[in-house]
Amino acid sequence: MTKDVVLDHVSVRFGSYTAVDNAYLTIKGGEFFSFLGPSGCGKTTLLRCVSGFVDPTEGRVLIGGKDMANVGPNKRPTALIFQNLALFPLMSVADNIAFPLEVRGISKRERRRRADELLDMIALPGVGDKKVHELSGGQRQRVAIARALAVEPDILLLDEPLSALDLKLRHHMRSELRAIQQRVGLTFIYITHDQGEALTMSDRVAVMNAGVIEQIGDPESVYDRPKTPFVASFVGETNRIAGKIIGQSGQIATIDTALGRLKGKAAGGRTYKPGDDCLLFIRPEKFGLAGDGAKAGTSDNAIVARCVKEEFEGSARQIFLEAGGVDLRAALVNSGEGSRRLSTDEVATFGFAPTSATVLPADQSGG
Amino acid sequence: MSKATGAGAGTTLYSLFFFAFLFGPLIIMVVTAFNSSSFPRITPWECFTTDWFSVLVNNARLMGGLGTSVIIGAGVVVCAVPIGLAGAMALSELPPRLRAALYTVLITPILIPGVVLGISTIVFWGIVGRAFGEEYASTFYNGIFLTLIGQITFISAYAMLVFSARLQRFDPTLTEAALDLGATPGQCFRKILLPFLKPAIGSAAFLTLLASFENYNTTVFTILSDSTFTTALASKVRLGTDPSLSALAVIIIGLTLIGAMVHEARTRRQALLRSGKPQLSPLYANPVTRVMTHPAGIAIMLIALAGLLVYLGSRHDASACKAGILQQKRAVQEQLLEEQRARIRKLREKAGPATTDAPATNNPSPFGGAFKPGMLAPKEETAPANPSPFGGAFKPNALKPKE
Ligand SMILES: Nc1ncnc2c1ncn2[C@@H]1O[C@H](COP(=O)(O)OP(=O)(O)OP(=O)(O)O)[C@@H](O)[C@H]1O
Ligand SMILES: [Mg+2]
Numbered sequence: 008m009t010k011d012v013v014l015d016h017v018s019v020r021f022g023s024y025t026a027v028d029n030a031y032l033t034i035k036g037g038e039f040f041s042f043l044g045p046s047g048c049g050k051t052t053l054l055r056c057v058s059g060f061v062d063p064t065e066g067r068v069l070i071g072g073k074d075m076a077n078v079g080p081n082k083r084p085t086a087l088i089f090q091n092l093a094l095f096p097l098m099s100v101a102d103n104i105a106f107p108l109e110v111r112g113i114s115k116r117e118r119r120r121r122a123d124e125l126l127d128m129i130a131l132p133g134v135g136d137k138k139v140h141e142l143s144g145g146q147r148q149r150v151a152i153a154r155a156l157a158v159e160p161d162i163l164l165l166d167e168p169l170s171a172l173d174l175k176l177r178h179h180m181r182s183e184l185r186a187i188q189q190r191v192g193l194t195f196i197y198i199t200h201d202q203g204e205a206l207t208m209s210d211r212v213a214v215m216n217a218g219v220i221e222q223i224g225d226p227e228s229v230y231d232r233p234k235t236p237f238v239a240s241f242v243g244e245t246n247r248i249a250g251k252i253i254g255q256s257g258q259i260a261t262i263d264t265a266l267g268r269l270k271g272k273a274a275g276g277r278t279y280k281p282g283d284d285c286l287l288f289i290r291p292e293k294f295g296l297a298g299d300g301a302k303a304g305t306s307d308n309a310i311v312a313r314c315v316k317e318e319f320e321g322s323a324r325q326i327f328l329e330a331g332g333v334d335l336r337a338a339l340v341n342s343g344e345g346s347r348r349l350s351t352d353e354v355a356t357f358g359f360a361p362t363s364a365t366v367l368p369a370d371q372s373g374g
Numbered sequence: 375m376s377k378a379t380g381a382g383a384g385t386t387l388y389s390l391f392f393f394a395f396l397f398g399p400l401i402i403m404v405v406t407a408f409n410s411s412s413f414p415r416i417t418p419w420e421c422f423t424t425d426w427f428s429v430l431v432n433n434a435r436l437m438g439g440l441g442t443s444v445i446i447g448a449g450v451v452v453c454a455v456p457i458g459l460a461g462a463m464a465l466s467e468l469p470p471r472l473r474a475a476l477y478t479v480l481i482t483p484i485l486i487p488g489v490v491l492g493i494s495t496i497v498f499w500g501i502v503g504r505a506f507g508e509e510y511a512s513t514f515y516n517g518i519f520l521t522l523i524g525q526i527t528f529i530s531a532y533a534m535l536v537f538s539a540r541l542q543r544f545d546p547t548l549t550e551a552a553l554d555l556g557a558t559p560g561q562c563f564r565k566i567l568l569p570f571l572k573p574a575i576g577s578a579a580f581l582t583l584l585a586s587f588e589n590y591n592t593t594v595f596t597i598l599s600d601s602t603f604t605t606a607l608a609s610k611v612r613l614g615t616d617p618s619l620s621a622l623a624v625i626i627i628g629l630t631l632i633g634a635m636v637h638e639a640r641t642r643r644q645a646l647l648r649s650g651k652p653q654l655s656p657l658y659a660n661p662v663t664r665v666m667t668h669p670a671g672i673a674i675m676l677i678a679l680a681g682l683l684v685y686l687g688s689r690h691d692a693s694a695c696k697a698g699i700l701q702q703k704r705a706v707q708e709q710l711l712e713e714q715r716a717r718i719r720k721l722r723e724k725a726g727p728a729t730t731d732a733p734a735t736n737n738p739s740p741f742g743g744a745f746k747p748g749m750l751a752p753k754e755e756t757a758p759a760n761p762s763p764f765g766g767a768f769k770p771n772a773l774k775p776k777e
Contacts, residue, residue: 059554060550060553079553080550080553080554081553081554081557085554086555087550087554089550089551093545093547093548093551095548095551095552095566097570106565107555107556109565110555110556110557110558110561110565111556154555155555158555
């Protein structure tokens with residue numbers, strides 16, 4: 008019953024501009040799959056390919072093994088939730104939700120029954136007779152989901168559905184969406200430029216940049232084991248240090264940087280030759296402060312840095328550092344009384360485990 | 375006087391002038407429709423009469439023209455609104471470059487003078503008719519057909535502008551959403567686009583009907599030997615005006631007022647319903663006032679009122695008063711005539727018996743006596759011929775002692 012979506016080497020070009028470049032991936036039935044990427048990288052275009060509003064210039068879109076080339080948007084087993092929701096302003100909430108049933112010629116009584124059922128499901132019973140503009144943003148959001156579910160699609164496509172909501176509602180809707188997905192067992196294809204959203208909700212994430220899918224994987228591997236400099240810097244906060252390879256032993260590469268000799272993991276099983284230009288990425292929370300407990304123990308990666316500024320965030324302290332002309336950022340967990348505080352211009356030694364840093368070749372430069 | 379009150383007085387004065395300027399002519403016109411004087415004027419007031427309405431209704435040419443206008447108007451609405459809608463939709467779908475080109479094509483008929491459109495319509499369809507070997511009695515030489523075609527060419531563009539303005543505010547993702555939810559393109563159009571365009575369809579229909587009705591430039595050519603209301607009216611004015619035209623104005627003003635009031639009631643009701651709390655309004659809460667403020671209720675009341683006025687007016691008989699006025703005028707004329715005769719007699723006596731008999735029409739005025747009604751009066755009894763260059767439009771016909 009669940010249907011796989013296959014993008015078979017799909018490219019979309021508008022004139023000479025390539026919006027999607029050779030996308031090749033399989034989305035399994037029942038999966039919560041996210042596309043993550045900066046604005047204008049082709050996420051919406053890709054989604055419109057799946058829903059049938061854009062024809063791929065090259066390649067095929069297969070749903071449940073069937074080529075969708077000549078299947079119109081109204082014939083595909085997909086339902087799209089638009090970036091602006093696109094609820095019908097002249098209809099009542101119930102009529103909106105029942106619209107897919109109406110165009111399929113289902114009787115009025117049955118339509119109303121289904122609409123009420125769906126309203127119960129999205130926890131908005133009794134608003135059926137209201138007009139769309141009488142609802143709050145979050146309620147509209149849920150109505151849009153209910154309307155898409157009324158189609159009984161195999162695949163639900165969501166185009167940044169939460170971007171218009173305020174932060175609190177967004178967090179609430181995240182868990183709600185995930186719960187709905189698990190309850191109805193549909194395939195969700197979710198688009199966002201908010202990495203927090205993608206990481207918290209998805210089974211798998213595809214990171215896009217300028218029309219190219221740079222990495223596909225579960226949230227942890229995308230965050231911890233980025234395969235390209237773009238993914239490393241786009242997903243999550245990171246520090247980026249340029250250097251030259253000195254040597255490699257197994258997975259661990261040693262590089263020469265402005266901060267001295269540092270060690271990191273060569274991502275994706277790459278092997279480097281000495282002298283190769285490379286980039287080392289290290290996340291702020293992977294830093295430890297010497298004399299402040301466990302993480303700094305490694306003598307391999309010791310960085311002597313000057314504290315420029317410290318920001319207290321409650322659960323963590325963000326420390327802005329400067330070392331060898333490079334700006335760095337470290338996040339230290341607020342572990343209570345014993346934690347060491349730094350004052351401005353104080354010089355301290357920071358360290359990190361080689362396995363928590365990623366070394367990537369510098370030729371593919373990324374954001 | 376303080377500055378504030380001074381400004382207030384100035385504003386009031388200005389407003390008075392402004393409204394006098396706007397509505398003065400209308401008010402005067404309305405009043406003249408009820409004066410029995412056969413030239414539209416307020417002073418001297420003769421008799422209150424409703425006869426000009428029956429004069430208007432009994433004018434066969436005008437009423438025939440009205441029938442033709444209604445047929446043409448309905449035809450134009452039926453054709454121009456869909457054409458305009460199609461044009462506007464085509465415009466909204468096209469890529470920018472093509473759109474500009476199509477827009478120019480569609481808008482040109484508005485910019486071309488109506489006269490040119492009229493003539494070219496006749497010429498074009500004449501050629502087409504001849505190409506088909508049709509006779510002069512055929513459709514291609516039928517005034518109603520030609521007027522319909524000629525008007526549609528440019529009135530469709532008006533409809534298109536109305537629809538374009540509305541379509542610009544249409545969110546195209548709504549049609550995409552409908553498609554995505556399984557609607558066919560036809561269902562999208564009927565269930566999403568048409569409801570959105572409903573207000574625009576109303577205004578477009580109204581606008582095209584008015585434009586068709588009041589059109590003269592094009593119609594006067596394309597109607598050929600027939601006539602519409604407007605062309606009939608124009609030719610009537612050319613031959614001289616009488617208060618039956620004021621009566622027509624009264625009818626038009628009345629219809630406009632009814633329309634405006636019903637429209638206003640409708641707008642208010644919609645605003646009330648949209649506010650979401652109609653129960654809070656006392657007018658809405660009470661069932662009687664709710665019906666009375668409903669646009670349909672208001673329409674019925676106004677039409678009933680108009681009907682009552684028409685009925686009362688049709689029963690009003692001004693003949694007694696008119697006879698009285700006639701009597702008075704006769705008396706005045708007799709008197710003037712008498713005075714004149716006396717004057718002539720005196721002159722003749724002075725000049726002696728040698729002088730030839732001067733006719734009563736001896737007229738020292740450079741205007742041929744046109745502005746000296748008393749002098750002309752006796753002559754007109756025998757000769758209704760009209761010497762005025764204005765076709766009698768400015769001749770006080772009231773003084774014509776016609777039974
Ligand atoms: N119909 C079109 N014609 C020409 N160019 C287009 C068209 N649609 C999209 N593009 C271009 O394709 C690129 C990708 O657009 P897309 O809408 O897929 O971005 P996105 O990743 O969804 O961005 P956002 O996060 O801002 O929504 C953009 O540079 C856009 O200008
Ligand atoms: Mg987008």
